[in-house]
Amino acid sequence: MRIALVTDSYLPVLGGIELHVRDLADQLAAAGHAVDVLTRTPAGPDADPVGDVRVVRLGRGDRLAGHLADADVVHVHSSVVSPLAWRAAALARTLAVPALVTVHSMVSHGTARPMAVALRRATASGVRWSAVSRAVADPLSRTVGVPVALLPNGIDPTEWRDCHAHRVDAPEFTVVSALRFAARKRPLALVRVLADLRDRLPADVPLRAVLVGDGRLLPAVRRKLAATGLADQVELPGRLDRAGVQRVLTAADAYVAPARLESFGLAALEARCAGVPVVAMAASGVTEFVRHDVEGLLAADDADAARLLHVLATDPERRERIRRHNVDTDPQVTWPQVLAETLRQYAAAGAPVGVTV
The missing domain is CATH 3.40.50.2000 (Glycogen Phosphorylase B;)
Structure with a gap:
């Protein structure tokens, strides 16, 4: 598949979302998929490495839709406030591209409002929703009004x-x-x-x-x-x-x-x-x-x-x-388990994955 991973923040910024998206991109590429990471984060002093994952650093005026139209699935990674991610989810719905939104932050009643305003009316029922923990998934489901699957971060112990x-x-x-x-x-x-x-x-x-x-x-x-x-x-x-x-x-x-x-x-x-x-x-x-x-x-x-x-x-x-x-003892979130669940969520969103949902 051709997979677009969308995240407002990415390397060289170091944080949970940034590192997870980098590792997920590497895991998907190693499994044979074509992976683009789309972000607003500028490059650091070192150039992005040339490898199996393409990093597209969008500048002002760059057309996001053009990078999503050819994808088999768009995987959006959202924090509490993630305008690029939310825009990608809405565009994927408009373009009829299967989309999975993974929320990486707690969305209590107050903090969920920007996400609800940005997504609920037009997009919430048109994409697949997931969260990195049950502590995120339960209040998120109440916010967006649809079921939210569990899709944790992965690790190589x-x-x-x-x-x-x-x-x-x-x-x-x-x-x-x-x-x-x-x-x-x-x-x-x-x-x-x-x-x-x-x-x-x-x-x-x-x-x-x-x-x-x-x-x-x-x-x-x-x-x-x-x-x-x-x-x-x-x-x-x-x-x-x-x-x-x-x-x-x-x-x-x-x-x-x-x-x-x-x-x-x-x-x-x-x-x-x-x-x-x-x-x-x-x-x-x-x-x-x-x-x-x-x-x-x-x-x-x-x-x-x-x-x-x-x-x-x-x-x-x-x-x-x-x-x-x-x-x-290994945790229950090693990369083979998380990658398999990610592909199941892509299939549930409508992507041509070929796995049982």
């Missing part, structure tokens, strides 16, 4: 198991998180959780944390760390590529995902596959691959997150049990 093989044991209890420093991801709340954890820890258990990422709240995080006396215990290495995150995870005793509105949590999934116990919010999409006291621990709120991190810090046998399970 073998890429991350080397983190465990090269594990570095340190005297400190090391907490890692990789996140965008934006209000939705709650980096300031994470600092408060770390301060609470430090106060709970016995004197003979030193704390170290590494918060990977960048964003407009980074200066506020630095100030908060200084005000709570954590500046010397928390490292802020900035944005790292996949290899850089893997290096950080080799020393991690726990990974924490503080966002309540975490739609999926690809970075948490990567940590889980690296063997690291994950602490996340029980109402978030991380529950697609983390069960309480199996792959990690699920918190009711910030105080509970600090309590559960304290449990991991002071119970090395539980920490090692979770770590061993994570290393020895």
Whole structure:
């Protein structure tokens, strides 16, 4: 098939949607499909690699319809506000091209309004809908008024198991998180959780944390760390590529995902596959691959997150049990499973896939 993947944001921006679309494009191309990635994100300092996936970076005035008309299926990847993606969904319907919309962000009552206004009237019933987690799918279905299938992000666990093989044991209890420093991801709340954890820890258990990422709240995080006396215990290495995150995870005793509105949590999934116990919010999409006291621990709120991190810090046998399970057991979202489900969703949208729906 000829497949058009549409995303407002793409590499060189590093984030869950951007990395997932890149990996999905590679998986589809490896399976023999012709794949175009359509985006508004400008190229970085390095040219796009020449390979099996064509990246089309649309400028002002470029005609999106011309890139969609010849596709066998249009796969739209939407966040809370994604004008290019929504335009592509509407155009696909007009062009009678099968379309699948995958929503990657939580769409609570307030945040769903732009999507509802953009899509509901003309498009909602004319495309196939999916979401990366049940936490996204249920409220999304109420917003668009149609069924929403589950289509999670995918991962190759073998890429991350080397983190465990090269594990570095340190005297400190090391907490890692990789996140965008934006209000939705709650980096300031994470600092408060770390301060609470430090106060709970016995004197003979030193704390170290590494918060990977960048964003407009980074200066506020630095100030908060200084005000709570954590500046010397928390490292802020900035944005790292996949290899850089893997290096950080080799020393991690726990990974924490503080966002309540975490739609999926690809970075948490990567940590889980690296063997690291994950602490996340029980109402978030991380529950697609983390069960309480199996792959990690699920918190009711910030105080509970600090309590559960304290449990991991002071119970090395539980920490090692979770770590061993994570290393020895694949999640249910490996790429062969996710690619097969993606093709089933394309077929359900009307694409000539030739698979059973």
